[in-house]
Amino acid sequence: MKKTIPFMLCVLAIASIASISVLGNTxxxxxxxxxxxxxFDPSNWTEFTEGNGIVDTNGxxxxxxxxxxxxxxxxxxxxxxxxxxxxxxxRNHINDNCVTDYTIPMPCTGTVSFDYFxxxxxxxxxxxxxxxxxxxxxxxxxxxxxxxxxxxxxxVQQGDVFGFRIDSTDDGSGIGFFTISDFVGPDCQVGGxxxxxxxxxxxxxxxxxxxxxxxxxxxxxVGAGIAAFKLRRx
Numbered sequence: 001m002k003k004t005i006p007f008m009l010c011v012l013a014i015a016s017i018a019s020i021s022v023l024g025n026t027x028x029x030x031x032x033x034x035x036x037x038x039x040f041d042p043s044n045w046t047e048f049t050e051g052n053g054i055v056d057t058n059g060x061x062x063x064x065x066x067x068x069x070x071x072x073x074x075x076x077x078x079x080x081x082x083x084x085x086x087x088x089x090x091r092n093h094i095n096d097n098c099v100t101d102y103t104i105p106m107p108c109t110g111t112v113s114f115d116y117f118x119x120x121x122x123x124x125x126x127x128x129x130x131x132x133x134x135x136x137x138x139x140x141x142x143x144x145x146x147x148x149x150x151x152x153x154x155x156v157q158q159g160d161v162f163g164f165r166i167d168s169t170d171d172g173s174g175i176g177f178f179t180i181s182d183f184v185g186p187d188c189q190v191g192g193x194x195x196x197x198x199x200x201x202x203x204x205x206x207x208x209x210x211x212x213x214x215x216x217x218x219x220x221x222v223g224a225g226i227a228a229f230k231l232r233r234x
Contacts, residue, residue, distance in 0.1 A: 004105075013079040027175060034087075035183060036060040036063075039058075039107055040183065040185045042064065045163070046101075046104065047101070048102075049101070050098045051074050051171055052069050053068045053069040053100025053170060055067075055102045057188075059181075063183075064102065065179040066179055067175055067177055068175055069098045069099075069171050070122075070172060071171065072168075074097065075171040095167055098169070099165055100168050103161050105160070105161030107158045107186065108188030109156065109158045109186065110155075110185075110188055111156065111186060112156055112185060113152065113182070113184060114151070114184070115182040116148075116152065116179065117179045118145075118149070118176070118178050119148075119162065120131025120142060120146050121146075121174040124146050124171050125169075126170045126174070127167065127176025129166045131152065133154065133156070141232055151182075162178055163169070
């Protein structure tokens with residue numbers, strides 16, 4: 001019996017080392033940032049409008065809503081303003097704009113994904129909405145419909161300036177609304193920094209929070225020791 005105690009302790013030690021290896025193998029944690037929080041908290045975005053548009057962040061971290069400009073004196077909006085062709089009347093909405101933007105630099109290379117819902121109480125084609133990438137505007141909604149919902153995935157590079165825009169081309173007669181939800185930032189190191197994991201702390205945490213699967217490992221090791229002891233006695 002005395003000879004079996006060191007043997008069983010040896011088996012338990014091997015099992016413990018194996019569990020530590022499993023728990024502490026990965027030394028760097030990565031995380032795709034879901035929602036408008038962390039590195040993508042609203043406080044880290046830049047809001048810009050040429051008129052009186054706003055970005056409503058009350059729904060964050062779940063969603064944000066961009067409301068386009070309407071009737072702003074800054075964009076000469078409203079009825080009876082001078083269009084870019086010099087005539088009194090409707091603005092030339094193909095060339096003119098009165099944008100409301102919401103932008104942020106990308107902390108690393110990867111993809112941005114999001115769902116969007118667009119609606120306007122203006123006429124169709126006067127308040128297009130979409131995303132920005134380094135100043136280039138890609139229209140997703142508002143050209144052919146007054147309501148639209150869909151999903152989008154955009155590839156980004158570290159340092160790219162990504163964002164959302166509503167272009168109030170007539171700046172009058174109604175507002176465009178662009179709601180972004182289920183936002184997921186690039187799958188990279190949080191805040192642009194690696195997160196080292198302390199193996200000892202991870203094992204201790206694992207013993208506390210993962211006992212359901214850790215315990216069978218130890219029980220199995222004890223069982224193996226007992227079985228080996230019985231074979232040795234035979």
